[in-house]
Amino acid sequence: MLTSLAIRDVVLIDRLDLDFRAGLSVLTGETGAGKSILLDALGLALGARGDSGLVRHGADQASVTACFEVTETHPAFAVLDEQGLEAEAPLILRRVLAADGRSRAFVNDQPASVGLLRRLGDLLVEIHGQFDDRGLLDPATHREALDAFGNHAALLRDTATAHAGWRQAAEALDRAKADAAQARTDETFLRHAVEELDALSPEAGEEERLAEQRSLMMNAEQIAEAMSAALEHLSGERGAESGLAGASRQLGRIAGKAGPILDPALAALDRAAAEAQEAVHLLQSVASELETDPAALTKAEDRLYALRDVARKHGVEVDALPALRDRLAERLAAIDDNGGRLAALETATKAAREAYSAAAGRLSEARRKAAGRIDKAVGTELPPLKLDKARFATRIEELPEAQWGPQGIDRVAFEVATNPGQAPGPINKIASGGELSRFMLAVKVVLSQVSPVPTLVFDEVDSGVGGATADAVGERLARLGDGLQVLVVTHSPQVAARGGQHLRVEKRAGRDSTTTTVVPLSDPDRREEIARMLSGAQITDEARAAANRLMASS
Structure with a gap:
């Protein structure tokens, strides 16, 4: 699972160190606060294409370090052994992106290719969003997923x-x-x-x-x-x-x-x-x-x-x-x-x-x-x-x-x-953005017990839904969180209420600059955030009461 993420000089993020727990973690915040920046930063550490536009204005370089705790039998170690790299848990993936677009990658402080980082990233994290083309959205993975679901190991060997x-x-x-x-x-x-x-x-x-x-x-x-x-x-x-x-x-x-x-x-x-x-x-x-x-x-x-x-x-x-x-x-x-x-x-x-x-x-x-x-x-x-x-x-x-x-x-x-x-x-090709994430959620709920990927990330899986449907989305995310680590970017109070860990993304404007930061929320702060999501800018007592009910029922 992803245990920590250290981000330096990525777009609006100056310096940010995050710790993550097992189970379901939710990230909320107002539109434009910078939630997508967090996913872009994580993507860099996982081998996504680097763009010089991700480097914070005025900085020489951006860097992202992601730390993972995995079992000794995880397939990532076989990939590293194949490449002649020594590694032991935790696995630390680091990416440095210069302002001129040049990029360097490291695995446990050993120089590596960005391609290797991507291979490891595919084994450690699945990110599901509207524009994702990895994980189960890549048809090349479907046969392997079906074989894992059907427990076909012996037939495959034969x-x-x-x-x-x-x-x-x-x-x-x-x-x-x-x-x-x-x-x-x-x-x-x-x-x-x-x-x-x-x-x-x-x-x-x-x-x-x-x-x-x-x-x-x-x-x-x-x-x-x-x-x-x-x-x-x-x-x-x-x-x-x-x-x-x-x-x-x-x-x-x-x-x-x-x-x-x-x-x-x-x-x-x-x-x-x-x-x-x-x-x-x-x-x-x-x-x-x-x-x-x-x-x-x-x-x-x-x-x-x-x-x-x-x-x-x-x-x-x-x-x-x-x-x-x-x-x-x-x-x-x-x-x-x-x-x-x-x-x-x-x-x-x-x-x-x-x-x-x-x-x-x-x-x-x-x-x-x-x-x-x-x-x-x-x-x-x-x-x-x-x-x-x-x-x-x-x-x-x-x-x-x-x-x-x-x-x-x-x-x-x-x-x-x-x-x-x-x-x-x-x-x-068939599903729209919001449908796509929910389809992926349904499939991952079914395949969760056979996937080697320990961390799932859903970007606005609740887009365009509310009420009972949003509650169903939250219930399934929580169910996934019982066996896997799940991170979800959400605008739904029903989903946010089910998080075991709640992080709020905030944009702070100073005299000379604007920065994005992430704040871990305590239970009282969670209630205020969920109430804000229910009522908007003006938080009412009714919204707080509704937030209490959502948290109590989750």
């Missing part, structure tokens, strides 16, 4: 889930069709490429093996010479093997005389001799396998170059050629078996559409039943509001399939007919 499944199936089918069309276009290329790769039959790691083999064959002669020289050093007459054997013999002759002192050296010579013999065997083995045939070198080079040419043509690495061949073969197989795959996807898409249609149909049926209940409930509220000839009707139409969505297949619109025989039409 419909949204089915819609997501249908869209996924349809997208898979579209992709498959596009792939098939592209594959048919590329079929000749694909067949040639697969045949070429099959003929080449590339293997993973083959490029590295061929490159090593080629390098070895290209340097075979030098490698052979080096190995021959190494073998001569190892096993020649004066090679390592001969030298190790001679050293071992020399030490062996005196080993018995030296005792164990030479054992480690003899063991080391034995190991060295064994390692030298192993090296000789390895070199001889490599020498026997070393390929020096020029034809073999040519064959290896041709194979390596062929692999690299094909890889370059397809824009891949040589090692990726086997995987490329498999992918191209899969695309060919898809062409050959495309009819079966597409048929399966079409069957799945058809089934998903039918599932969505069934879920959306159940939601539509529930909406039609809820529409009957809401029409009847609103219709009951109309006669006491001097709208006994009017008719409220909820129109539900099926949308074109291209507009079906997660919320179903229906367009929902609240319509009215103000005279018998007249076709229902949009509320804001």
